Amino acid sequence: MEALDKILGIKYSVILAPMFLVTNEQMVEIAVKSGITAAIPAMNFRNSEHITDFITGLKEKTIGPFGINIIANRSNTKLQQQLEATLKNPPAFIITSLGNPREIIKQAHDKGVKVFCDVTDLKFAQKVEHLGADAIIAVNSQAGGHSGTIPRDELLKKIISECNIPVINAGGVANSDELKDVLNAGAAGASVGTVFIASKEC
Ligand SMILES: Cc1cc2nc3c(=O)[nH]c(=O)nc-3n(C[C@H](O)[C@H](O)[C@H](O)COP(=O)(O)O)c2cc1C
Numbered sequence: 365m366e367a368l369d370k371i372l373g374i375k376y377s378v379i380l381a382p383m384f385l386v387t388n389e390q391m392v393e394i395a396v397k398s399g400i401t402a403a404i405p406a407m408n409f410r411n412s413e414h415i416t417d418f419i420t421g422l423k424e425k426t427i428g429p430f431g432i433n434i435i436a437n438r439s440n441t442k443l444q445q446q447l448e449a450t451l452k453n454p455p456a457f458i459i460t461s462l463g464n465p466r467e468i469i470k471q472a473h474d475k476g477v478k479v480f481c482d483v484t485d486l487k488f489a490q491k492v493e494h495l496g497a498d499a500i501i502a503v504n505s506q507a508g509g510h511s512g513t514i515p516r517d518e519l520l521k522k523i524i525s526e527c528n529i530p531v532i533n534a535g536g537v538a539n540s541d542e543l544k545d546v547l548n549a550g551a552a553g554a555s556v557g558t559v560f561i562a563s564k565e566c
Pocket of ligand 1: 381383384385405433460461482506507508509510534535536537555556557558
């Protein structure tokens with residue numbers, strides 16, 4: 365299975381994870397310049413036009429890929445505006461969380477944007493694979509924020525053995541040894557949040 369560095373053309377297979385009201389524009393910029401990638405929640409912007417402005421501004425400052433995180437369930441009443449604003453000047457990828465990502469995948473793929481979907485169990489992983497997701501983000505019980513219920517190694521093994529698209533680990537990775545552990549277990553990369561809260565930019 366192709367690793368994240370090859371999928372996105374980056375140096376290290378790590379995503380600075382989207383964190384509601386935590387991941388900020390400076391963090392994304394520094395992450396991309398450092399050779400990883402990053403995603404920021406669409407919800408972190410006061411209105412949808414700011415999403416387009418952010419993407420346009422960052423594309424002018426960096427050459428690396430980055431993404432926008434969109435909540436895909438009904439609690440997100442701004443979903444359609446956020447998706448349109450994201451796809452106006454598209455980033456490299458979208459991370460979906462919760463809900464059914466069918467429409468996001470369809471519209472993103474029409475614009476050549478990859479879609480990585482957060483899941484917490486095999487059933488949801490198979491669902492998003494079937495819908496055409498480009499990668500699965502396996503959110504385990506060690507993840508901060510919207511965590512899953514299944515421990516890291518168990519969830520990775522379960523999803524990697526049953527799915528045929530890249531699987532990115534989320535949760536339980538905060539240093540290089542833990543990154544190596546999940547890569548050795550067959551993950552395509554790691555989405556890492558909590559440890560970056562200690563960064564100067566945050
Ligand atoms: C403070 C905080 C806020 C988060 N907010 C979001 C969010 O808005 N959307 C989302 O998909 N995941 C969110 N997450 C989950 C992260 O994207 C990621 O899966 C998680 O941080 C990985 O685990 P780690 O924190 O142990 O590295 C959040 C995590 C944290 C710690």
